[in-house]
Amino acid sequence: MGTATISTTDVVPGTDGEGRRRRTAVTAARLLGLLLVCALLALVTVVSVAVGAKAIPPGEVLRALLHGRASVDDSVVLDLRLPRTLLGIAVGAALGLAGVLMQALTRNPLADPGLLGVNMGASAAVVVAIALWHSTDPSFCVWFAFAGAGLASALVHLLGSRGRSGPPPVRLALAGTAVSAVLSALISVVTLLRPDVFDQFRFWGVGSLGGQPMSVVTEVLPFLGAGALLALGLSGPLNTLALGDDTARALGTGVRRTRLLGLLAVTLLCGAATAAVGPIAFVGLAVPHLARTLTGPDHRWLMPYAMVCGAALLVGSDILGRVLARPGEIQAGIVTAFAGAPVFIALVRRRRIAEL
């Protein structure tokens, strides 16, 4: 209140009584919104466990969840639907968060895990793993995909950022395109020489939540958790980084350190996510924009929103894919691409190119 009594003309917004009230109201609205989005996620989760190729009555589903495997139906719920739903939540949240991070770091609203070559890095590493060790065990491939994703994004970063001022957005995007191109050609060489590898890769490479055991969820969860914590910790510096490198530096943000840590978080999140379910496009692109319309540009709010929205979107896409092509399924990665590409195109059309 001290500021308000000294002068009424140059008060800092939010320090006088009315400003504080308004800020409290905004915070309350955002919290309420977050609760609503969480409720949506809960609803989607319930539907995902309850709906599938095999019609199982809701009572049976509940019994399976509470009392364990007694029949085939229970097994379907516990061993197939539950893991894929949990995987969808974890991966969707990770991709949404990674999208926010990338768009903030590159200051490019079109940034996406595909753009920085993370998907391709993971894919190439998995192909090499399958070709050399003949193992398709997900818990084995996970580590390769993770390493590949890390290497690819480090390479892209090196290629785009040797200058003093860190990576300007366009340069980073182009570096991602170049690295992706080399890696995808590499994949096609390996898959050509080894038809058996191709047969496995063509299913993994689409991006599907189905067919993964519970162990995959527990294996990638530590990485996703670490990446998410790191990302959430960067929300303050990212807010100042949005004002431009020079301003951020003047405000006391370590620009280079923020970028490096951000890149590490992106690698952890995307690498583990891609390792678990294959390359899934456009969640990282569309979700941050969706969340931003709800919260505005403050990363402290944007990140939690993006996590919840990403999870809901991915699980929702998975349900849609299962319902549309019953008794088969359309993989979640394809549903997200078809849902996300129009968002991308709308962005390109609506914004002026100078802002991109």
Next chain:
Amino acid sequence: MTPQTASPVPPASPTSPASPGSGLRSVAPRGAVPGGRVLRLDGGRISLRWRPRTAVVCLLLTAACLVVGALGLTTGAYRVPLSGVLACLLGHGSAADSFIVTDLRLPRLVCALLAGGALGMSGAVFQSMSRNPLGSPDIVGFTSGAATGAVAQIVLFHGGPYATALAAMGGGLVTALVVGLVAAGRGPAVGHRVVLVGIGVSAMLTSLTAYLLTRASLYEAQDAQIWLIGSLNSVTWSVVAPLALALAVLVPVTVLCARALDWLELGEDTARGLGVPVGRARLVAAIAATALAAATTAAVGPITFVALAAPHLCRPLVRSPGALVVPSGAMGALLLSASDFAAGRVLPGTELPVGALTGVLGGLYLCRLLLARRRAART
């Protein structure tokens, strides 16, 4: 075929004796103008400006193509001496040699030259029109549309190679049309928007292609995969003939467009002031370039990065502004024939499809372009 025309803005050219700064006194040789030379025929009724350096570059590239062609025709699992090759080409070689040279190796070489040339020209037009060094049929979504069309045909309808070629052309043209329509709009930045919309549509189509591949049997999927990479391994004369026919129509149209493209690079208003029918020139150039890419893709599959790299590689050699359509075509022919020659010999025992090699090399080249730009930006 006309030589590459020069840009209306004359750069200081080392080969032109009458540069603008040399004063009024200097006597220009007959036929020399700033930025090139003029060829006058029929008492000046037909005049043509050409640059000696561009012509020399085109000749050298053609010579290099001949060398690669000679290597490709003579070497391989079965060696044929150069004299034997010449005899076969003139029609009096031995039966075995003739079969190897004219039925197996020659169609492949001719196809590589034609397809490479078409891709190079198409890339030059795309880059000039989109004012974007990354504008190429790969990036504006044409290639992924063709891929989706072809894979859909292979997986769903099981037709032969002709059906695949038709489906690829159809898919590519429809995609290019959709991208063009979606990206169209007022404002100066249509070129950039085309590239970005193309990237979005490509991503969608790529995932559709991947989905189709999961629905197919392994045999069909492999068939489709080889087509997707782009291969010259099984080219016969029946593939070359339609491609040659299409190019016979499209290449002259594209070359005639080149002059208007040079002027368009000065900006739309300037071009209009110089008397270029801007809308029509754009439309014709876009149709010709897309059709070139479509014909190539239908014949040999989507071969990546030749269209992107050829104009870039030409620019420092020719040292002239403008669209560089003809030199890019020659460069594309050299790139593709040399890549095909190398792809067959990189891994002993396996014949890699040429698309795999151009993919790796092209991606690395794009990395190099980025590094070079960074250096240029820093100094």
